[in-house]
Amino acid sequence: MCIKKNTPKYLWLLFVVIPIPFLGTLLGATFGFDTIIIRMLFSAASFFLIGPLLYFYCKSILCETIQKKAVFFHSIPFLLFSILLINVASPPAPFGDNDFVTQIFQASNKVKLPKYFLTTCIALSNIFYSVLIIQLIRKSKLKVKEFYSVINYSVTLQWLQWLAVFFVLLAITSFIEKAYPGSEKSIPYVKQLGPLSSLLFLFFLSAFGFQQNVLSELCSEKLSEEKSIIKAEEVHEVIPQKEEKNFNALEIKMEEYMIGEQSFLNENLRLSDVSKAMEVSTNELSFFINRTYQKNFYKYVNDFRIAHACKLLKDKTYNKYTIVAIGFESGFNSKSTFNQVFKEQTNLTPSAYRKAG
Template sequence: MNLSNLLSLVAVITIFLAVLLSFFLVSVKTQNKLSNRLFALFLIWTAIDISGVVIDSFLTEVGNLQMLRPLFIFLQLPTFYLYVKSACYSDFKLKWIHLLHIIPFLLVNTILIPRYYAVDLLGKVDFLSNIQSMWEIQFNFILIHIQIAVYLILAFLNIKKAKRLYLENYAGESIETFNWLFQFTVALSIFYGIALLKNIFKFSEYQEWSDSLTVGLFVFELLIISWYLLKALTHPNLFRSLDSKLQLVEHIISEDEQEEDNDTNETSEELIALKKYMEEEQPYLNPGLTIQDISDAIEIPVRELSLLINHQLNQHFYDFVNSYRIEHAKKMLKDPSKNKWTVLEILYESGFNSKSSFNTAFKKHTGTTPTSYRKSL
C-alpha cells in the first residue's frame, strides 16, 4: 500500500468516526446538550478539514470548493473554545456576540475573492500553480497559527479557572473530568504543533517530510477521536458544570480588602461551628456535597464559608471535605470488625464514588495507598 492509499484509508476511518461520534453527541439524552452539540460541530469541521484527501481525488477540475474546504479550519478552534466554556459552566449560553469568532473565517475568504473566487478557471489554475508565493496564502498561514495559539491559551485558562472554582465549592469526583479536559486540550496542542511543523516543511525543500507528518497527523487525529468516543461511551455524564457567577476566593479577598476586617471572635465561632457540624453530622459521607449544602446547614453565607475554608484554613473545599473522608476511611481500615470489607466498599462508605479519586486523596493525605495502609496496621 502506497502513501496516498494509506492516507485515504486513515482519512475515511477518521471521518467515519467523527461523523458517528457527532451523531451520538447530538442524539444522546443528557443535560449537557449545548456542550455536546458544540463538540459535534467541532468534529464536523474536523471531518471537513481532512476530507480533502478523499474529495480532491474525485474532482476533475479546479473550483471554489478546493479553496473553501481547508479554510473551515478557522472554525475549529473557536468552536472548541466555546465547547470548553459550555462544558465548564452550566449557565453558559450562546449569544450574538459569539458570532465574532467567525470573523477570521470570513476575512480569509474575503481576501481570496479578487484573485481566486471571482476569476475564471484559468485564473484559478494560475493561482494554484503559484500558491506558495501568493500573499493571501501566506497571510492565511500566519493567521491560522496565531488563532490556534490564542484559542488554546484561552481554553487552558478557562479550564484552570473552572478547576479552581470546583475545588473551592465542590467535593465530588468531577475534578477528574477537568483533568481529562486538560489532557484532551494538551493532545490538541500537540496535534496542532505537529501540523505547524508539517506546514513549515511543506513550504520548504523537505516536501517528503511534510507528507510523512501528514500520515502521522491523520493517525494521531484518529486516536484522539477514538479516545473521546471511548470517554463519551463510558462516561455519558462527563461534566458537572459550574455556575459562572461563582467567584474565586482571591477575588473575594481583594474585594474585602476595601472593607473592614472580619471580627476575629466571630471567625473563631464560625470555625468551631463548622468543625462541630462536620464531626457530628458527617455531611462528607454525601459524595455530592457542595459548599452550598454546608452553608445552608450551619447558616453561614457561602461567601464567608468559602473564605473561612480556603483562606483561614488554607485548604480548598475539596481537600477540606476529603480530609474528613480519609479520616473516616482510616478508622474503617483499622476496625477489626471490617477486616473482610474491600477497599471499594470502604471508599463508598466514606463518601467517595470512584476508586481513582479515593486512592489519589488517600495518598495525598497519608503518603501511602489504602491497601498498604491496611497491611501496615
C-alpha cells in the same frame, strides 16, 4: 450519549464548522457548484474557525468573560482567507481525488499563492490556539477545592489539555503530509497519523464535551457569589465584617451534618449541597470553613473521610474488606484519590497503616 442542558453554544458550533470544508468539496464534485457563496461558506478557510471556537468553549466553561470585540478579532483570519479564496481558489476537483485541501487552495491562473502557504497557516493557527487553551486552563483562577470534595478530570479539565495536544498533533501531521509528499517513505504510517489524530480529536470532543457540566455549575455558583458581594457593598457590608459574626450556631449545625448524618460519605458532596442544608450562601459557608477550620472545603470533607477510613482499617470486622472497598465505604470514588489523600494525611499508605495497626 447524555447531553447536558447547559452545553456551551461554542461546542455546538464546533460540530457545525468541522465538516464544512468536506461539504464544500462534496457540493462541488456532486453538483458542480462553484460560486462565490459556495467558496465563501464551504471553503477550507473554515479551518481557521476551529481554533477560536475551541478557545471560546474553554473560556465559557471556565467562567471567563467573552467580549464581542474578541470574537470579531479571532474571526479575522477566517474572513481574510475566505476573501482570498474567492479570488484564487480553483473549482473543486472530483470528490474521488485525494488531497482536497491542495485542490481547494490551488491558485488559479490569475493569482499564485506560495506553495503550502495556507496549509502552513492552518498548522500555525492550530498550534497558537492549543497554547492559548493550555495556558487558559493552567491560569484559571477558579479554586475548585473550595467547591468540590472530589477532584476528577472533569473538574481539572485535564481532558481539554489532552484535546489541545491532539489539536497540535493534527496540525503537524497535516503539514508534514502536505508539504512533504514523500514523507510516508521516511516516516512510517505518516498518512495514517492525520486521520487517526482527527478521529481522536472528534472522539475526545464528543465524549467529554457533551458531558462537561461540572464547571458550568461552578460558573453559576461564582456568579451567585459575585452578586452577593455586590449586594453587600450596596448596603455597606464588606466581607471583613463577617469576622465579627458569631458562627457558633453554624459550627454546631455543621458538626451535626457532617458527623451525625455522615454526609461526607457522599462521594459527590459539593459546597452548594452543604450550603443548602445549612441555609446559608456558598460564599458565607466557604468563608466560615476557611476562617474556622483554616482549610478549604476539599480538605475539610476529606479529613472526615480519612478519619473514617482509619477507623475502618483498625476495625477487625472490616479485615476482609479490600483497600479499595474501604475507600468507597469512606466516601472516595477512586482508589488513586483515596491513596493520595490518605498518604498526605498520615504519611502512610492505607495498606501500611492497616499493617501498622
